[in-house]
Amino acid sequence: MRSVPTVASVDGVHVPPAEPKARAYPHPQGLAQLAHSVAIFLQYRLSMKSRTTLLGLILILSIFVPFLGHAAGRDLIVITDMEPDDRIALEIVAARLSSRVQLIGTTVKNSFRKAALVRHQLKGTKLQNIPILVGAGGEAGDYAEIASSKAAREYHQEGVGILSEGELAKLNSPEFLQGSDQLEVGLRKSLTGALQTGNRVEILLLAPPTDLIAVLEAEPRLKEAIKHIHVMGGWVDVKNPKTEAMEKRTTYNVNMDGVASAKLMAMTDISMTLYSSHIIKPNFAGGSVSRTNFPQIIEQIETAQSHGLSTFRIAGKSWDTHLMEMIPPLKNVIGENAGRQFTPADPLVVVGLINPSLIQASVLVDVKIDVADMDVARGFRVDVAENASSRIHLVTEINTSVFASETLQALQKIEPKNSGPLQKLRSALDYCARLLGSQK
Numbered sequence: 001m002r003s004v005p006t007v008a009s010v011d012g013v014h015v016p017p018a019e020p021k022a023r024a025y026p027h028p029q030g031l032a033q034l035a036h037s038v039a040i041f042l043q044y045r046l047s048m049k050s051r052t053t054l055l056g057l058i059l060i061l062s063i064f065v066p067f068l069g070h071a072a073g074r075d076l077i078v079i080t081d082m083e084p085d086d087r088i089a090l091e092i093v094a095a096r097l098s099s100r101v102q103l104i105g106t107t108v109k110n111s112f113r114k115a116a117l118v119r120h121q122l123k124g125t126k127l128q129n130i131p132i133l134v135g136a137g138g139e140a141g142d143y144a145e146i147a148s149s150k151a152a153r154e155y156h157q158e159g160v161g162i163l164s165e166g167e168l169a170k171l172n173s174p175e176f177l178q179g180s181d182q183l184e185v186g187l188r189k190s191l192t193g194a195l196q197t198g199n200r201v202e203i204l205l206l207a208p209p210t211d212l213i214a215v216l217e218a219e220p221r222l223k224e225a226i227k228h229i230h231v232m233g234g235w236v237d238v239k240n241p242k243t244e245a246m247e248k249r250t251t252y253n254v255n256m257d258g259v260a261s262a263k264l265m266a267m268t269d270i271s272m273t274l275y276s277s278h279i280i281k282p283n284f285a286g287g288s289v290s291r292t293n294f295p296q297i298i299e300q301i302e303t304a305q306s307h308g309l310s311t312f313r314i315a316g317k318s319w320d321t322h323l324m325e326m327i328p329p330l331k332n333v334i335g336e337n338a339g340r341q342f343t344p345a346d347p348l349v350v351v352g353l354i355n356p357s358l359i360q361a362s363v364l365v366d367v368k369i370d371v372a373d374m375d376v377a378r379g380f381r382v383d384v385a386e387n388a389s390s391r392i393h394l395v396t397e398i399n400t401s402v403f404a405s406e407t408l409q410a411l412q413k414i415e416p417k418n419s420g421p422l423q424k425l426r427s428a429l430d431y432c433a434r435l436l437g438s439q440k
């Protein structure tokens with residue numbers, strides 16, 4: 001897979017206290033104070049009936065204005081394949097970037113199910129009503145038979161224990177999938193539409209770029225609407241079995257669509273930040289966030305009440321168990337951390353967007369992915385060369401303390417408040433009712 005989880009021995013990450021939790025909905029105290037002030041003013045000016053009508057309008061506006069505000073300025077598109085680390089990434093997006101997200105697309109096989117799982121995970125967050133579009137799906141046989149993607153291609157438990165049996169059966173039914181041609185281009189249509197508006201967007205690419213490339217090939221001028229792409233996908237240095245020389249070979253995201261990935265990397269005129277597996281592994285003890293290296297993050301996940309992190313625990317355990325069945329040596333690596341660890345790959349990309357100080361050094365590069373040189377065991381060959389005129393920023397050094405603090409704060413922030421929005425709304429309504437009653 002993208003990165004082989006290992007148990008780490010790095011500790012001592014300083015994590016500052018969580019920042020104050022932001023309000024997702026109008027604050028009842030503020031609302032009530034506003035209503036009270038207006039009522040005092042109005043009782044000298046208007047009839048009782050007019051006062052009641054106006055107070056009702058104020059209440060309605062106070063509830064909906066925050067949502068109207070969110071509708072403006074959405075300039076972020078997220079494309080995910082909903083692996084366990086995508087779930088952590090989405091939690092961070094929901095906590096920190098919700099007002100910017102325009103749409104979320106799912107890609108890679110089971111993309112319908114992945115879209116349902118995104119919708120399910122985002123329940124109760126500020127992103128619960130965001131458009132979710134299904135992208136390029138396909139069957140396991142549609143992907144190159146490279147060893148690193150075998151576990152993903154042969155994973156059939158996605159969504160089990162999260163979606164109901166009825167929902168899963170529906171998502172897998174031939175009748176449902178028959179209409180898939182229409183739905184499969186949903187993400188492409190929406191991407192095209194978003195880029196055609198002329199408003200520049202940023203893209204969090206947490207999965208292969210299949211749909212993005214299809215859109216840009218159909219209308220190359222749309223590249224100009226892309227402000228920046230934050231992309232997870234790259235390579236590791238491995239030994240050539242014949243020559244014994246080290247060479248670069250692609251990892252999971254690229255292996256799931258080498259052709260599209262090669263085309264994206266050839267677009268050196270698009271500004272991008274590229275996070276490659278080779279930078280993740282050494283900084284995260286082989287590519288894992290576990291109790292050993294980031295105990296506070298794992299404790300937060302294990303004790304979380306939030307819907308998203310609760311489902312992560314189910315999805316993570318299912319995936320880790322599958323990984324160990326597919327690759328038995330991983331039992332020695334994941335072992336009892338199954339469901340209690342994740343690769344930092346996609347979360348890292350989100351943190352880099354939220355807090356650029358994560359990136360301590362980067363270099364402008366050309367990346368050539370040779371799709372003709374595919375090794376079933378090691379992926380596609382990659383050649384990387386510095387090029388000052390390229391706009392692809394390859395991340396070469398990261399600050400894992402920034403990753404830890406931003407991730408932990410976001411996961412704390414997404415936790416349910418003591419009183420939920422419905423409770424707050426009820427409080428505000430009760431207060432207004434009492435206020436109006438006192439006017440009679």
Ligand SMILES: [Ca+2]
Nearest residue numbers: 081086206207
């Ligand atoms: Ca992903």
